Amino acid sequence: MNKKIQNVLHSNSFYIIVSILVAVAIWIVGLNTSNPVVESTMEVSIMYINENVPAERKLTRTSEINTTTATVKVSGRRNTINNLLASEIKVYADFADITETGITHLKINEPKCDRVGVKILDYFPKEIDVTYDKKADLYLDVKTEYTKDILAEGYEFVSVKTEPESIHVSGFTSDVEDLDYVKVSLSEHFKKGTINSDRTVSLTSDYITTAGHNVSANFNTEKILVKIEVAKRVPIKYSVAGNPSADYYIQKHDISSESVLLQGDSDTLSKITEINLGSVDISGKSSTVNKEVDLQNLLPSGVTVYGEPKRHITVKIEKYVTKTIELGIDDISISGKNDAEFDYAVKFTDEIILTSGKASVVIKGKSTAVDGTSVSSLKPMIDLSDKGIGSYKNQRISLTVSDGVTIIGEYTVDVDITVKEVQESLAPGQSATPAETETPSVSDATTSPVETVAPTAKN
Template identity: 30%
Template sequence: MGKKLTNNLKLKILSVFLAFFVWLAVTNISNPDVTATKEVPLEVLNEDVLSTNGKTYELIDNRTTVTVAYKVRTLDAGSISASDFRAYIDLADMYEPTGAVPVKVDVKNNKVDAVTAKPMVIRVTTEDVQQKKFDLTAYTEGKTESGYREGTVNIVPTSIYVSGPESQVGRISTVGITIRLDGANSDLSGTAQIQCFDANRNKITLDDRVTLSRSEADYTLSILKVKTLGLNFETEGRVADGYRFTGIESNVNSVDVVGLKSDLAEINAINIPKSELNMDGASADKEVIIDLNKYLPENVELADSNSKIHVTLKVEPLETRTIELKTSKIRQVGASSRYSYQYDRDAIRLSIKGLQEDLDQLTDDDLEAEVDVSDMGPGTHPGTVTFELGAAYELVSQDDLQIIVHDREPGDTVPAPTQEETGSSTRETTAAESSSGASNHTTAAETSH
């Protein structure tokens, strides 16, 4: 039984081999046709048919290949390649209403037959070509070294032409180059790729139909030293009567300027002449707009494009205030120990003019009132009281003061001699308290306008 099974297995294997050789023999003898396909690059012919009329084209779906189907003998199938076919469309054959162009296939190998292309028709869209001139713009990336800033840039060429479909050229807002600063502290130069940008300064990637008259541009960029300068203001004129000029306010007190190191070394401030700040007859704050460019030295520029500053001449009204001063606060200058001195009243009134804020802070002690009695003998004398008011105040008027001088009686107490009796001031107390001291005084404070 086992021997029989072994013989049957051998017969089966032998049958398989015999069947294969029979098939191979039949195939070689009959050599039947088989159908195959190849992906073949698609060519476009007669593009000048459109370009000479100011138009460009685009294949719908951006197709670059077609599928070529063909028949070939079985034995030749392995020798067929895509290079045995040439697939193309001829734009001269385009049906303009739909943009349809038939696909044609040339066969370079006579072993194939029944050639067809898929798709058989390619649709083409056409568009007018636009040529537009753009001035080149320089953009920068990165930062200069601290204390430096980019200056003027020169680009060669200054402009180029961009040609392409209207829809593509219309996307372009500016054309220019990008210069990297990267901590620069000296002038930069080089060559940069020309790029197209949209309105938001984003780089635009355009298709192959867009061409630039030049792809690169040469540039030089000056790097300038930055220096901070203070502003010096000069004024002229007098404000209206009853008012006082109190100072200058500016929205800017210093500015950054740029220039060559040698030029900046010679300047430390920008001086605004008094002709810009005239306050004649002013009775309120006066605002002035000043263009700083007018007062910059040659070859020095503002770092900021805004060159105008706002300056305010502050003018405030003067007020008159009446103050009552106790005569005990009046010092006596040049008093003699042989006499006693009395005032004819306990207080005097005086009118002082000044700014409200200054008047609010004025005290009796600030007046430093004193009267000179050095030439007075026994009797009643008019006394002129002087005050140390300072430039902030003006004495408008004051009450008259009478000083009564008496000889001292033998029993009166005589104060001990002080430096005032030897040339300095003396303070002496009588029935009415009096004091004296030496000082330089004026009868009225200087009025400031």
């Protein structure tokens, strides 16, 4: 083995290889000394490509691009770097990457250099921010804001219209997407209580967002023509004269509208405080009475009715109804009784007794009142206060009725008052012998019941 090594070391080939390696080493040492590897930074222009692509997508750039160069850090031999031109380094940003509105972080692609011996170490910026938006067209409704306090007393708004009714707004989506409507304010233009006639005014509009914010400073203001139409409301009066036919009454009366809106000269209107239609005569009538009046015929020249000029008056006339209520003796309460000393026997006067043994009470009045009347609501009662033993004929039954109901006829009872019998205890074996008692004569007892006048039905 040692012999082989000795042969290699003494061969010509070995000396040639060693000579080459030594020469290379000397060259490298010399190169690093005279032309070492160095680093450098260069400002390289950024090339923006496909800038028209966003426009094809209906996108419009709304921000400025102030970044025109990129700082690139390179390394290489001194001679190479010293001779390197910025134009040999390529830096790109591709606008084809932008696809939507808003802020996009546009990527700066990594720089490229075709020169041999140049290495890209780093670069800045890596991206830049650009903002894109889309154009939008809107039609905003014009709204008129006002309060009734700007009207003169008695007046009402009939119509408030604007010209135009909507406004065209064009701009970037981000600027107009929150807009809700355009507003004009009458309350800011007119003082309280001043509008008593039709007006036409030109007002400056305000732009209002969905959140209610006024953003008019961001837009060109528009002049809006506002046409105001008003009318004065006055009451309508009428009366009902006469009485209907016997056994009939006025159930109700009304008019199709109790007021009217009038338009015309403010001075003339100021003198009109009401419209009186006069009276509706129902004398002797037994059915509903209708009357139609054209208000326009009652107004002075230059004053017109806003809306329907005719009014309809209706007086509803109905017939009194009757109702028969059966009244039993047990339904009658007795006032002033002395149950401790007397017994009371009560029966209807023969003339009013029905086959059922009850009395038939007839009432008359308005249907609603009559329908609501019953035996219990009549509260039938006789008053026997200060009456002692005896027979009392034709004692009037007091009956209570509501307004609008009348009792037809008179209803009486006969009353016998006797001494209450007392049962005594008998001794064993003693028979009960009725004692002879003398019954007081009451044949001349005079009855003087208090007369109750039933209410008369009212219209």
